[in-house]
Amino acid sequence: MKILIVEDEPELKNTVQKFLEAEHFIVEYADTYQSGLEKIISYEYDCILLDIMLPDGNGIDLLKEIKKMHKKDPVIILSAKDSVDDKVTGLEIGADDYLAKPFHLAELMARIKSVIRRNHQDGESIIKYKNISIDPDSRKVMVGSEELVLNRKEYDLLYYFVIHPEKTLQKTTLAEAIWGDYIDQADSLDFIYSQIKNLRKKLKTLHAEADFQAVYGIGYKFI
Structure with a gap:
């Protein structure tokens, strides 16, 4: 399973990447809107972890671009913003889930497994x-x-x-x-x-x- 992290906080990105790699995921990352867009255009992912606040753009706009391209890659929004408006907007555009920072890595893993199970396994655990x-x-x-x-x-x-x-x-x-x-x-x-x-x-x-x-x-x- 291949995960893309679109996140500009190096410490958080490194922590999540090491955790996911220890769980046998292949992890790619981008730290800007533009580099994230280029990755998403060029490759497919089993799950995209998408921050809302990026140095050169907004994660919500990147999510809109994903949907315009009719990409099927599941998206979990990660953001320090815990407002209802951000959550509703992301889910209405087509995000599969939303997780507010700070979060426990175990919860992140549960959310990733859940979206992968829905998208690849018809909701089945086996x-x-x-x-x-x-x-x-x-x-x-x-x-x-x-x-x-x-x-x-x-x-x-x-x-x-x-x-x-x-x-x-x-x-x-x-x-x-x-x-x-x-x-x-x-x-x-x-x-x-x-x-x-x-x-x-x-x-x-x-x-x-x-x-x-x-x-x-x-x-x-x-x-």
């Missing part, structure tokens, strides 16, 4: 595809009644395919989602093939009812 089930909170994967042991990137890759079943996913999309922004500028994306090869072998060992299909010149899909 994701299932064929005989594969994933518990995102514990990062535990089961194939039938047996646990599938994966390393971090293998888990991230499988999760991404399971929430996009039977859809052709481009290599650059996979690289950005699992390894972070700008990975699409790498000289080669052959490492994705290696990861899928290892993951396919583990799935077959436990008799998974789904497998990866290469789509020539594009990427892969999980069927």
